[in-house]
Amino acid sequence: MCEFCHQHGEGKKWYLNAKNYSEDLMSDLKRQAYVRDFLLYPEHKAAAVEKLKTVAALPAFVQAVLNPVLTSRVQKSHFGQVVPIEECGEIFESLPSIVRIACYCRHSTTSTEQRYCYCLSAAPNGGKMAQIIRDVDVSYLTGPDTSGLELLTPSQAMASFREHESEGLIHTVWTFVTPFIGAICNCDRTDCLAMRATVGSNFPLMFRSEYVAVVDNAACNGCRRCMQSCQFGALEYSAGMKKTRVDAARCYGCGICRARCEKQAISLLDRRSVPAAANLW
Numbered sequence: 001m002c003e004f005c006h007q008h009g010e011g012k013k014w015y016l017n018a019k020n021y022s023e024d025l026m027s028d029l030k031r032q033a034y035v036r037d038f039l040l041y042p043e044h045k046a047a048a049v050e051k052l053k054t055v056a057a058l059p060a061f062v063q064a065v066l067n068p069v070l071t072s073r074v075q076k077s078h079f080g081q082v083v084p085i086e087e088c089g090e091i092f093e094s095l096p097s098i099v100r101i102a103c104y105c106r107h108s109t110t111s112t113e114q115r116y117c118y119c120l121s122a123a124p125n126g127g128k129m130a131q132i133i134r135d136v137d138v139s140y141l142t143g144p145d146t147s148g149l150e151l152l153t154p155s156q157a158m159a160s161f162r163e164h165e166s167e168g169l170i171h172t173v174w175t176f177v178t179p180f181i182g183a184i185c186n187c188d189r190t191d192c193l194a195m196r197a198t199v200g201s202n203f204p205l206m207f208r209s210e211y212v213a214v215v216d217n218a219a220c221n222g223c224r225r226c227m228q229s230c231q232f233g234a235l236e237y238s239a240g241m242k243k244t245r246v247d248a249a250r251c252y253g254c255g256i257c258r259a260r261c262e263k264q265a266i267s268l269l270d271r272r273s274v275p276a277a278a279n280l281w
């Protein structure tokens with residue numbers, strides 16, 4: 001299990017621990033102020049991610065000193081983890097409200113309104129998180145192209161997530177001053193700020209999932225459809241075998257390749273059971 005599971009999971013995966021969505025955590029005024037600033041100044045986050053490119057260009061020995069300090073700071077404030085779709089469903093079923101808004105990152109990177117982000121709350125109507133969105137001037141999250149905050153049922157959220165998965169987007173949970181989890185988003189390496197940092201600048205702003213993909217050779221017909229969907233370059237094709245295989249050391253366990261495979265040849269294994277990936281986060 002990842003570091004957050006040990007610190008905030010109470011024996012479960014941390015994102016399945018109801019306490020991490022509680023309104024008690026959102027009552028903290030410092031956390032509320034953090035959320036307000038986060039929403040009001042998306043350009044600050046975009047600039048911080050841009051600066052990580054500079055860090056990635058520094059000599060390796062400087063990065064070895066600097067990166068743990070920066071990572072520790074980010075992990076305390078706004079950090080994510082990849083979560084497969086079935087566990088997104090468990091999260092949705094355990095909460096009273098799911099509110100869809102436009103994606104914060106896509107606003108920054110593409111100046112478009114794309115409704116890929118889902119606020120999660122242990123209170124009705126989106127709780128304090130949605131209240132802050134209503135209170136501050138963040139119209140980029142709520143319009144003008146759509147009708148503001150959309151309250152969804154778990155089954156509506158899951159139907160949308162299946163669509164996002166067919167678009168090749170990976171599901172990620174996000175803290176707003178750890179351990180409070182305020183949202184789950186659907187990311188790609190081009191438009192998502194965190195993916196740009198994690199994949200583009202080699203500076204992880206999210207943990208890998210608790211899983212690793214594996215291909216069943218007997219079922220795989222070598223069609224390579226799955227390879228087009230992996231955002232982490234973790235799938236390889238063997239011309240000799242005419243099969244695809246997963247490089248466990250690169251796999252983030254998102255499960256998107258699994259959704260693409262018409263032969264049901266891909267499954268997710270517990271990361272702890274795969275020695276090459278057990279300690280990679």
Ligand code: SF4
Nearest residue numbers: 220221223224226261
């Ligand atoms: S999509 Fe499925 S059958 Fe096709 S190469 Fe990938 S694992 Fe094999």
Ligand code: SF4
Nearest residue numbers: 230251252254255257
């Ligand atoms: S191999 Fe599959 S599960 Fe692993 S990162 Fe790529 S798409 Fe995700």
